[in-house]
Amino acid sequence: MREKPLAGQAALVTGANSGIGEAVARCFADAGAKVAINWVAHEEATNAIVEDIKKRGGEAIGVRADVSNEAEVQAMYAAAIRAFGTVDILCANAGLQDDAPFTEMTLQKWNHVITVNLTGQFLCAREAAREFIRRGPRPEVSKAAGKIICMSSVHQEIPWAGHANYATSKGGVRMLMQTMAQELAPHKIRVNAIAPGAIQTPINRSAWDTPQALRSLMTLIPDQRIGQPDDIGRAAVWLASDDSDYVQGTTLFVDGGMTLFPGFATGG
Numbered sequence: 345m346r347e348k349p350l351a352g353q354a355a356l357v358t359g360a361n362s363g364i365g366e367a368v369a370r371c372f373a374d375a376g377a378k379v380a381i382n383w384v385a386h387e388e389a390t391n392a393i394v395e396d397i398k399k400r401g402g403e404a405i406g407v408r409a410d411v412s413n414e415a416e417v418q419a420m421y422a423a424a425i426r427a428f429g430t431v432d433i434l435c436a437n438a439g440l441q442d443d444a445p446f447t448e449m450t451l452q453k454w455n456h457v458i459t460v461n462l463t464g465q466f467l468c469a470r471e472a473a474r475e476f477i478r479r480g481p482r483p484e485v486s487k488a489a490g491k492i493i494c495m496s497s498v499h500q501e502i503p504w505a506g507h508a509n510y511a512t513s514k515g516g517v518r519m520l521m522q523t524m525a526q527e528l529a530p531h532k533i534r535v536n537a538i539a540p541g542a543i544q545t546p547i548n549r550s551a552w553d554t555p556q557a558l559r560s561l562m563t564l565i566p567d568q569r570i571g572q573p574d575d576i577g578r579a580a581v582w583l584a585s586d587d588s589d590y591v592q593g594t595t596l597f598v599d600g601g602m603t604l605f606p607g608f609a610t611g612g
């Protein structure tokens with residue numbers, strides 16, 4: 345891979361002041377992209393990341409928006425385009441969990457997760473596609489007219505008791521991603537997804553913050569380690585770069601083998 349595969353490009357990463365989004369934003373900046381760091385809470389964390397990227401010689405801004413709010417998403421794109429001239433790469437990463445046993449899942453919990461994880465990706469990807477089509481290709485920086493990376497999950501495949509809203513949102517992200525890829529390919533827009541396994545971030549703290557929890561988690565991971573946000577950041581750089589120019593409508597699983605049915609490793 346070239347040293348700065350994203351040089352001259354502008355990227356927007358949602359939910360980028362924590363966990364996976366932060367790693368993607370930092371890896372994009374290290375790869376030469378100017379980065380708009382979307383946040384909805386904890387402005388101070390956003391400012392620290394922006395300052396850090398600048399200290400390393402990169403360009404970054406913070407842009408506040410709730411990804412499930414159409415007007416705020418549109419204002420966020422306007423701010424990023426004002427700052428950087430355009431947006432070349434979207435990583436639609438913002439997401440959350442709001443778990444409950446199925447019979448106790450309220451409509452409020454259902455809507456909370458679906459509107460952020462699925463509708464939020466729709467709204468952000470739609471604005472990205474509009475900007476890519478309006479602007480057209482920039483062959484001096486990339487073969488594609490734009491790249492969209494949807495942050496999905498192994499739970500786009502693996503059913504997850506107690507998390508019906510979350511698993512459904514990620515199943516929806518898979519189909520949204522594939523449909524966008526099919527529809528937008530003629531515009532030279534590439535759309536792909538990353539499906540992380542268990543990555544050590546605040547979203548799943550209870551799965552790794554005690555030795556017992558970590559031991560139990562390892563029974564689900566053939567590689568026998570919890571993933572780190574950078575594992576996803578590096579994959580995102582590749583999917584955003586011309587090195588993956590012929591990759592379209594694909595989900596890249598970055599999961600230490602979690603989707604390999606580890607329960608069958610000893611013959612089932």
Ligand code: NAD
Pocket residue numbers: 358359360361362363364365382383384385409410411412437438439440460464495496497498539540541542543544545546547548
């Ligand atoms: P995280 O909690 O560290 O980060 C989530 C980010 O999304 C935060 O910055 C949060 O403020 C932001 N966010 C939440 N609601 C938002 C909204 N309405 N508008 C804008 N931003 C909002 O968790 P993470 O693990 O880094 O998760 C990032 C993505 O990765 C999520 O989509 C999650 O589903 C996915 N994922 C995580 C794992 C994992 O093991 N950590 C596994 C699979 C998929």
